Amino acid sequence: MSLVTRNVLIALFITAALTGTVAYAVNYLNNARITELGAIEDQLSIDTLSLDTQFSLLEAAPCDTAASSTAFIGKLADLGTRLSYAESQLGIDNPQVIRLKQQYSLLEIRDYLITKQLAEACGTKPVTVLYFYSNAGDCADCDKAGYALSYLHDTYPSLRVYSFDYNLDLGALKTFIAINKVKNTLPAFVVNGKKSYGFTSLEELEKQFPKGALATTTSKL
């Protein structure tokens, strides 16, 4: 075997080994991301259950539990951001991403229901936004709407924003959509029970909120 042929074969081996190592490393990192998401979701499940249990235990003074709920929505939002990033890295069809989104949606629905119960029991008026989107390529304005809601949430941390993939195959979500009578015209918003469809600008979206809600939400919870 000539020197050149030998060197070509070695170079091919190095190239294949390097490419394989890179592919393995990226796959390893993606799996670590999934594991991390799973761990966060597990923690949130415990938090939800804890909140639920606290609510049942302290029926006489349920409002004491409200203190922890702002921290919870922060964690939930962080999980949503991570899930969205993982989705962009692994693809919207990735089975693990879909499973995590299902769990995440369940957590959101659960938190939404607890928030409603707390509001009734304590007489508070939290501003909740249910946001329905699609990333199947049929919602041109969903990215804009999502960013506008992120801005509102970051600006008014106590604003409770719940994002749902309208097309996610999850029984509870379908029921949730049916109960709230949300049509498949996306993006869709339900702000404190009031529905609106489409997104034109931040200004228009803000008009959907109760008068003075954005200025005072922080102090209400």
Place this chain on the structure above:
Amino acid sequence: MSPEMLAYPFLFIAIFFESFVLVTLLSKPARAARARTAGTETPSVAIVVPCYNEAATVAGTCETLLALEYPKDRLEIILVDDGSTDATPSAMACFADNPQVRIIRKENGGKHTALNAAIATTGAEIIGCLDADSFVEPNALREIIPCFADPKVAAVTAAMSVHRPKNLLQHMQNAEYIFGITLRHVFASVNGLYVTPGPFSFYRHSTLKEIGDFRHGHQTEDMEMALRIQQKGYKIENAPYARVYTKAPETVFKLVKQRTRWTTGFFRNILGEYRGLVGNRAHGVLGMLVLPSALIAVGSGILIFSMMVFDLVRNTVTALEIRAGIPMSYTLLPHSSIDWFYLPVSVYVLLGASTLLASLSLIVAGKRISKTPGNLALGLISYTFLYGLIAPLWLLRATADVTFGKRRTWR
């Protein structure tokens, strides 16, 4: 299919190419070349300095040639004024009384005619060429001569870097030239060179007589000559310790103009008279690896740059659309936390980083092999951040020129 998928074959080829360079660098022929010591043989040598409006540098160039450690009676320096319109003749006249220097004046006819005019007047065994904006180390010629020991060697190239780089662009070129030192050293060890650069390349006179004079070669007479040498079955060697420093363009415009000339010359030679070398097993590494890789490199440079521009424009438009109506104070601030989770790592990014890292390693290797003095840090930084943005400009321009048959002037 994502646009990134298009880049994967090119990245794979780039990594393969660099791996081959690395493996060959460690192989016996390259090690033997590095172990070669300056010889005691002193064949007669004539070094030709073709000049066209080089008043500012020709004296300095000539001074470094006169300082070469070589017997004065065995070394002749021929300064050729190719019809300069500046003060080149008076700058040359300073050396008129030096017995080692001969001055030829002729009508302007191009670099190849200047070289031929000088070669026709000398009987030296070895002919050297040195651009009038280049400067050599005193031991450079002694490093060159032993490479001619093999009678099949028709030409020898030197180790070229940039003379006193000042701005970032010149530092970038310095890193690129030093990368070239590694590549030239490696490919010479397997006879894969296809250019004998203007700064300090040497030719066996008897072979030049056999294969003919320098030609216009689509404004790349040095490449045409090297390809002709390879086509005729001779070898081109490299002397990695023969250091030569050349002036590099100081502006992007001048650099793009220079490189467009080089790249169009490459295309026109390779796709024209020397098409038969590409993919030709009889020409070994040159035919099967070096020339195809050089062609692919042009394509991949254009493709990856186009993808970068496309992604940048698309992402910018999307970002502007998404952020419309949101206060600037919010949009300009980063919102994701610093966390390993958000590491922007993909196969594309890692393979690209591996290619860059290998390139930087080979640049450092080039500096160490040739013992080129100077600090390389600025060169590595500017090469990392500028080269990928500037090189596609000349690749695109050259490709367009060749496609539409456009010819440009030398300067």
